[in-house]
Amino acid sequence: MPTSKHRAVFEVNGKAVDIEVESRTTLSDCLRHQLRLTGTHVGCEHGVCGACTIIIDGAAVRSCLTLAVQADGSQITTVEGISFDEGLTPLQTAFRKHHALQCGFCTPGMLMTAHALLTENPDVDEEGIRHVLSGNICRCTGYIPIIQAVLEARAAYKKPENA
Amino acid sequence: MSKANRFVGSPVERLEDLRLLRGRGRFVDDLTAEGVLNAVILRSPVAHGIIKGIDTSAALAIPGVVAVLTAEEIGRPVPTIPIRLFASKLTEPLEQPCIADRKVRYVGEPVVLVIAESQAIAEDACDAVVLDIETLPPVVTREAAEKGQSLLFDELGTNRCARFTAIKGDADDAFRNAAYRRRERFGVHRHTAVFMEGRGLLAEWFEEEGKLVVQGGAKVPFATRKALSKQMNLPEDKIEVHEADTGGGFGSRGEFYPEDFLIPFAARYVGKPIKWVEDRREHLACSNHSRETEVEAEIACDKNGMVLGLRGTAFVDSGAYVRTNGLINPRNVSQFMSGPYHVPNINIVTDFYLSNKGPVGTYRGPGRYETDYVRERLFDMAANDLGIDRVEFRRRNLVREDQMPYQLPQIVETKSGDELDSGNYEVTLDQCLAEFKWAEKVEKYDGKLIDGRYHGLGLHCFIEGGAAGPKENARLVLEKSGNVSVYVGSSQVGQGVVTVLTQIAADALEMPMDKIAIFHGSTTGTKEGFGSFHSRSTVMGGSAIVVAAASLQKLMREAAGRRFNCAPGEVTLEDGKAQGPGGKSLTFAELAEEDISIEESFFNHKHTWAYGTHATHIAVDPQTGQVEVLEYVAVEDVGRMVNPLTLGGQAVGAIVQGLGGTFLEHLIYDGEGQLLTGTFADYLLPTAGDFPRIRAIMTGNYPSPINPLGVKGAGEGGIIPVGGIMANAIASALRSFNVQPLELPLSPPRIWKLIDDARPAEAAE
Ligand code: FES
Numbered sequence: 001m002p003t004s005k006h007r008a009v010f011e012v013n014g015k016a017v018d019i020e021v022e023s024r025t026t027l028s029d030c031l032r033h034q035l036r037l038t039g040t041h042v043g044c045e046h047g048v049c050g051a052c053t054i055i056i057d058g059a060a061v062r063s064c065l066t067l068a069v070q071a072d073g074s075q076i077t078t079v080e081g082i083s084f085d086e087g088l089t090p091l092q093t094a095f096r097k098h099h100a101l102q103c104g105f106c107t108p109g110m111l112m113t114a115h116a117l118l119t120e121n122p123d124v125d126e127e128g129i130r131h132v133l134s135g136n137i138c139r140c141t142g143y144i145p146i147i148q149a150v151l152e153a154r155a156a157y158k159k160p161e162n163a
Numbered sequence: 164m165s166k167a168n169r170f171v172g173s174p175v176e177r178l179e180d181l182r183l184l185r186g187r188g189r190f191v192d193d194l195t196a197e198g199v200l201n202a203v204i205l206r207s208p209v210a211h212g213i214i215k216g217i218d219t220s221a222a223l224a225i226p227g228v229v230a231v232l233t234a235e236e237i238g239r240p241v242p243t244i245p246i247r248l249f250a251s252k253l254t255e256p257l258e259q260p261c262i263a264d265r266k267v268r269y270v271g272e273p274v275v276l277v278i279a280e281s282q283a284i285a286e287d288a289c290d291a292v293v294l295d296i297e298t299l300p301p302v303v304t305r306e307a308a309e310k311g312q313s314l315l316f317d318e319l320g321t322n323r324c325a326r327f328t329a330i331k332g333d334a335d336d337a338f339r340n341a342a343y344r345r346r347e348r349f350g351v352h353r354h355t356a357v358f359m360e361g362r363g364l365l366a367e368w369f370e371e372e373g374k375l376v377v378q379g380g381a382k383v384p385f386a387t388r389k390a391l392s393k394q395m396n397l398p399e400d401k402i403e404v405h406e407a408d409t410g411g412g413f414g415s416r417g418e419f420y421p422e423d424f425l426i427p428f429a430a431r432y433v434g435k436p437i438k439w440v441e442d443r444r445e446h447l448a449c450s451n452h453s454r455e456t457e458v459e460a461e462i463a464c465d466k467n468g469m470v471l472g473l474r475g476t477a478f479v480d481s482g483a484y485v486r487t488n489g490l491i492n493p494r495n496v497s498q499f500m501s502g503p504y505h506v507p508n509i510n511i512v513t514d515f516y517l518s519n520k521g522p523v524g525t526y527r528g529p530g531r532y533e534t535d536y537v538r539e540r541l542f543d544m545a546a547n548d549l550g551i552d553r554v555e556f557r558r559r560n561l562v563r564e565d566q567m568p569y570q571l572p573q574i575v576e577t578k579s580g581d582e583l584d585s586g587n588y589e590v591t592l593d594q595c596l597a598e599f600k601w602a603e604k605v606e607k608y609d610g611k612l613i614d615g616r617y618h619g620l621g622l623h624c625f626i627e628g629g630a631a632g633p634k635e636n637a638r639l640v641l642e643k644s645g646n647v648s649v650y651v652g653s654s655q656v657g658q659g660v661v662t663v664l665t666q667i668a669a670d671a672l673e674m675p676m677d678k679i680a681i682f683h684g685s686t687t688g689t690k691e692g693f694g695s696f697h698s699r700s701t702v703m704g705g706s707a708i709v710v711a712a713a714s715l716q717k718l719m720r721e722a723a724g725r726r727f728n729c730a731p732g733e734v735t736l737e738d739g740k741a742q743g744p745g746g747k748s749l750t751f752a753e754l755a756e757e758d759i760s761i762e763e764s765f766f767n768h769k770h771t772w773a774y775g776t777h778a779t780h781i782a783v784d785p786q787t788g789q790v791e792v793l794e795y796v797a798v799e800d801v802g803r804m805v806n807p808l809t810l811g812g813q814a815v816g817a818i819v820q821g822l823g824g825t826f827l828e829h830l831i832y833d834g835e836g837q838l839l840t841g842t843f844a845d846y847l848l849p850t851a852g853d854f855p856r857i858r859a860i861m862t863g864n865y866p867s868p869i870n871p872l873g874v875k876g877a878g879e880g881g882i883i884p885v886g887g888i889m890a891n892a893i894a895s896a897l898r899s900f901n902v903q904p905l906e907l908p909l910s911p912p913r914i915w916k917l918i919d920d921a922r923p924a925e926a927a928e
């Protein structure tokens with residue numbers, strides 16, 4: 001059944017967004033199809049695979065389980081927003097170096113989960129990384145290179161000693 | 164190639180990654196078109212039944228619904244999905260109609276196609292369709308399939324749809340005289356590829372040109388085009404099939420599915436671009452399933468443990484129809500049971516039966532995972548019974564280098580054989596034992612109770628076939644910039660094919676990688692192409708590039724010779740320049756003022772055989788039946804490595820997939836043929852915490868003699884040994900209970916029950 005429309009005002013990757021969404025529209029669909037930010041992927045739409053992970057107000061969130069209207073008033077970062085203009089971030093460089101992606105479909109979700117984790121805890125150990133990333137499914141790599149990449153990227157998230 | 168290899172053999176970082184890491188991939192659901200409409204499919208809710216009526220009036224009345232199509236609107240006879248491999252007159256009537264017509268045969272079979280202005284409206288409309296289906300008794304089990312009281316196709320008179328008999332020597336004679344025999348029954352459960360990006364299509368019809376353009380093709384776009392051409396009665400040159408980025412394939416994506424007809428058909432029908440992307444539940448119910456097999460097999464040996472014969476019968480479940488490549492599974496179960504071993508006498512009969520479950524197709528290591536499981540289990544049992552060390556038993560029976568090329572059994576029905584090409588199997592066995600420190604670990608752990616868990620070791624030798632013929636094409640164009648464009652018929656399914664083929668082309672042309680652009684996965688690039696399956700892209704696509712590169716260089720020398728007034732043989736091509744006698748020189752860009760391009764084919768009717776050994780150390784918790792994989796080492800020789808980084812990555816990925824299939828993944832149907840595992844909460848895939856200790860060592864010591872690169876198809880191999888090695892390691896761990904796991908998956912309840920049943924019934928009263 002057609003549902004009513006709502007206004008949602010939020011920020012994506014530093015840019016202001018002011019749109020109308022149907023109440024049943026998920027945030028993943030809104031990002032992908034209304035805002036055309038197709039870097040965020042959808043692998044299950046039931047909250048298990050983690051491909052749709054984005055960062056909302058600093059926390060890694062499954063955008064397939066979030067309604068677009070819920071984003072009202074929040075700050076969102078998607079995979080498009082963690083890249084430098086050209087070139088790769090240290091996390092992305094580590095993914096490439098360790099061959100942590102094959103098909104690349106799970107990759108945006110992996111990057112966002114890892115980015116949120118390392119931002120919060122750059123000293124996390126291997127077990128901690130495995131624990132957090134176990135909410136993201138990758139069918140290609142067997143995870144080992146992904147873990148290696150995230151371990152290596154930790155250094156770039158550490159605050160300078162005497163800052 | 165005799166030339167210096169700068170790129171082939173190096174761990175070149177992938178070119179694909181730069182886009183994919185920044186969210187700039189172009190997967191099919193990322194694409195759109197002006198005025199695009201969405202398609203949603205209403206699927207059969209019952210496993211077996213007669214369609215009595217379909218009432219679409221309420222759906223059509225919903226604002227925003229553009230069309231509601233059934234077999235009626237599509238027109239009879241409804242086009243069917245062609246069988247791509249091993250098609251015969253017998254299997255033709257068992258092809259799947261692209262939309263159910265009068266009868267439904269599995270839960271998830273397309274019945275109604277709805278086109279609407281949005282996905283949500285199309286879904287609303289599906290809910291509004293009223294289906295009247297009279298149910299028939301579903302065929303779900305092997306017993307029901309064989310009994311045939313309920314038939315999927317009445318005309319066939321049975322549910323058996325094919326048989327593959329592998330014959331070599333005289334098995335019955337060998338068994339009659341053998342000193343040792345053992346017979347067991349093994350089961351492998353239904354599971355499948357389950358790639359992360361669902362299948363999807365975007366089809367556009369261009370009325371003025373009468374042309375159809377389809378995005379979302381994969382694996383075999385040329386075969387898809389050919390099928391569409393027949394189904395839609397369009398010449399092939401009026402159809403373009405393009406590949407987007409693909410989120411995993413593993414044998415399953417890119418085969419022809421009902422939607423591959425329905426969506427293009429609807430695009431022409433309504434005259435608007437149409438997009439369809441499946442959801443996870445549709446994927447689990449409707450993409451090709453695989454692996455469901457039961458085997459009763461028997462081994463015969465002499466008293467020294469030399470294998471004299473393998474014989475047996477196998478049952479493979481086909482699901483509701485025979486799909487494109489489904490016949491590969493039963494064929495491979497029969498043909499490849501002997502694996503890397505010399506087995507002089509073989510007789511394996513595999514029957515393929517229809518059932519009211521999702522139709523099957525190939526999944527990475529098709530039939531091989533199953534048949535290897537059976538063989539390696541029998542080998543461990545035989546070695547144990549004969550009091551011979553299991554490593555020694557395998558060593559005695561491996562095909563030796565001086566036996567190459569080695570004949571595999573003939574398949575009676577298809578009159579086809581196969582032969583192992585080259586290699587030294589014992590070397591990889593020894594390398595694996597050394598890497599793993601096998602002898603030391605056997606001593607320390609095998610069969611021992613340590614920290615409350617039983618530890619066990621397992622070992623598995625295997626072969627992996629690749630490079631299916633008949634041919635592949637490559638078209639090379641010297642561009643005006645002096646760069647070379649390479650068009651290949653191979654496809655990208657997440658395996659890094661662009662990088663690998665760029666490496667090969669750069670070496671063959673002696674040019675830097677950034678002067679080469681690979682174009683693939685489109686029916687417009689080459690006259691014909693065969694795609695990516697059976698681990699063939701590197702071997703077939705790569706070899707086609709090598710052949711075409713030599714021709715392109717010849718053309719370039721001839722062109723330069725004409726301009727320099729010298730013989731082509733006097734021209735050298737180096738550093739982006741053609742140079743002739745007397746210091747004459749032209750850049751490649753200058754040379755390209757004249758059109759220089761060439762399309763060549765590489766033909767091959769033989770297969771390459773990569774091979775290797777895996778070893779593992781596991782621990783079983785007797786309280787829970789939980790198995791932990793403490794260590795896993797794989798060694799595989801692939802003839803020649805093009806890119807160790809991508810190759811090793813594929814091996815590890817394949818092993819983890821195999822571990823998922825062995826321990827976790829299971830497509831479970833209930834007695835009514837309802838799929839019980841339709842979400843990722845029920846169909847469990849391995850996650851990052853499950854299998855952390857895996858190493859893959861790839862070598863390229865024994866080049867294949869049958870292609871100019873010496874490479875062998877690889878990338879599937881890692882998965883093949885996993886079922887067998889794990890069951891063997893568990894049997895070894897639990898030797899004090901004298902139990903044999905015979906059925907997969909090796910789920911905790913099943914292992915726990917094995918242990919529990921074997922315990923002395925102390926507290927019985
Ligand atoms: S798409 Fe959101 S968790 Fe899978």
Ligand code: FES
Pocket residue numbers: 100101102103104105106107137138139140141359410411657
């Ligand atoms: S790289 Fe394919 S799913 Fe992770």
